[in-house]
Amino acid sequence: MVSDHYTNALSNFRNLLTATIEPVERVAALPLDLYNWIQQDYTHSNQLSAENHRLKTENLLLKAQQQQMKKLQLEVERLNRLLGTASQFKSTDVQIASVIAYSQTPFAQYVILNKGALDNIQLNQTVIDAKGLIGQITSLTPSSCRVQLITDPEIQVPVRIQRTGQRGILNGIGHEQLSLLFIPSSSSIKVGDILETSGLGEIFPEGRPVATISNVKSLSGEPYYKISAEPIADLTRSQKVLILSPRQEAEHD
Amino acid sequence: MTEKVFSLQINDIKWLFFLSYLTAIVIDNMMVLSFDIQFMPSLTLLTLFFWTTQILYKSHLFSAFILGLAFDTALNTPLGSHSLIFLTTTFLMLRSRLRFKSYPLWQQSIIIGGYILVFQIMSWFIFAPKLFGNAPYYYWLEPVIATLIWPLLTLILNRLTHKTVFN
Numbered sequence: 496m497v498s499d500h501y502t503n504a505l506s507n508f509r510n511l512l513t514a515t516i517e518p519v520e521r522v523a524a525l526p527l528d529l530y531n532w533i534q535q536d537y538t539h540s541n542q543l544s545a546e547n548h549r550l551k552t553e554n555l556l557l558k559a560q561q562q563q564m565k566k567l568q569l570e571v572e573r574l575n576r577l578l579g580t581a582s583q584f585k586s587t588d589v590q591i592a593s594v595i596a597y598s599q600t601p602f603a604q605y606v607i608l609n610k611g612a613l614d615n616i617q618l619n620q621t622v623i624d625a626k627g628l629i630g631q632i633t634s635l636t637p638s639s640c641r642v643q644l645i646t647d648p649e650i651q652v653p654v655r656i657q658r659t660g661q662r663g664i665l666n667g668i669g670h671e672q673l674s675l676l677f678i679p680s681s682s683s684i685k686v687g688d689i690l691e692t693s694g695l696g697e698i699f700p701e702g703r704p705v706a707t708i709s710n711v712k713s714l715s716g717e718p719y720y721k722i723s724a725e726p727i728a729d730l731t732r733s734q735k736v737l738i739l740s741p742r743q744e745a746e747h748d
Numbered sequence: 749m750t751e752k753v754f755s756l757q758i759n760d761i762k763w764l765f766f767l768s769y770l771t772a773i774v775i776d777n778m779m780v781l782s783f784d785i786q787f788m789p790s791l792t793l794l795t796l797f798f799w800t801t802q803i804l805y806k807s808h809l810f811s812a813f814i815l816g817l818a819f820d821t822a823l824n825t826p827l828g829s830h831s832l833i834f835l836t837t838t839f840l841m842l843r844s845r846l847r848f849k850s851y852p853l854w855q856q857s858i859i860i861g862g863y864i865l866v867f868q869i870m871s872w873f874i875f876a877p878k879l880f881g882n883a884p885y886y887y888w889l890e891p892v893i894a895t896l897i898w899p900l901l902t903l904i905l906n907r908l909t910h911k912t913v914f915n
Contacts, residue, residue, distance in 0.1 A: 523780075
């Protein structure tokens with residue numbers, strides 16, 4: 496118990512157990528799959544047509560933005576070369592995965608994805624969605640993996656405030672709520688500030704949006720603020736997510 | 749003076765024994781993964797209690813350990829934590845299973861509620877669950893729900909056992 500909580504010594508054993516229990520979980524998720532399938536079947540063709548139209552428009556806008564991004568990327572690379580700093584994120588170093596099931600209990604919060612060891616997924620890879628950071632892969636089976644969400648009480652993410660660069664640690668407290676720790680009472684912080692990964696600890700890649708500050712309390716006599724935050728990513732609603740590959744993450748070092 | 753107490757033989761109900769655990773694990777997982785019901789007493793543990801009181805020549809501690817590990821894997825909790833809770837509650841049941849078996853069903857249900865309360869207290873200290881809003885009420889209501897489920901579970905498993913043994 497202690498070994499599993501504080502070290503990764505039992506990760507292979509956990510992977511074996513997860514693989515053993517996977518068929519049970521697949522059967523347990525069947526009612527939800529059935530409900531989704533029935534709901535999908537009853538979706539009106541007009542709705543599908545409207546969604547298709549919306550997606551086409553979105554695609555067009557994204558392509559236009561991508562053109563601008565390419566130009567900016569070249570510029571950043573040129574500046575990086577001048578400054579001698581590390582290279583930036585490459586959009587090709589990701590794998591797309593679908594969410595099979597998610598579990599939000601008071602003990603642990605995770606999602607199960609349909610990519611596993613056979614798809615070259617490894618432990619500790621970072622998972623994001625279109626908006627921001629979702630979590631980290633903590634166990635693997637040949638055909639699926641489990642992602643511990645950033646709201647899980649066991650997970651801590653090194654972050655910085657995008658506006659000021661002040662570093663802190665983001666701690667999950669469950670129920671789509673986060674708590675930002677170690678921000679001194681003298682620093683500048685306000686509701687609405689965006690938190691992004693700082694890259695410290697070499698687990699999460701740098702510069703990924705994580706959460707928005709929702710409440711800041713200054714306690715008299717305390718050296719640090721009491722800060723609440725809300726995740727930016729759609730932790731429980733995202734159906735498609737991106738798994739960042741270790742190579743790409745290593746490039747940030 | 750010694751009295752003989754009727755105990756089931758595991759060989760007579762081998763399939764029912766394993767299938768009951770499998771079904772209980774599937775239902776426990778289904779509650780979380782499909783129905784998003786977070787506060788239900790573990791059907792697996794209740795099934796373990798049932799077999800503990802029916803198959804008397806076995807201690808069931810190994811089963812408790814393995815089922816606890818399965819729970820830890822399914823709920824993503826530290827390996828061994830649920831095993832410890834399962835083992836403790838099963839041990840409590842083992843100490844009084846003969847007396848428990850002789851009690852009427854309503855009295856058994858209340859005792860089961862007590863065991864689930866021990867389960868909840870231990871979970872509280874080991875996992876420090878994050879409970880918001882009405883969640884603490886639901887969390888502490890689980891022993892009451894277990895009290896209501898026990899007669900139904902006993903009825904179903906008793907019938908199935910009877911059919912398996914005598915048919």
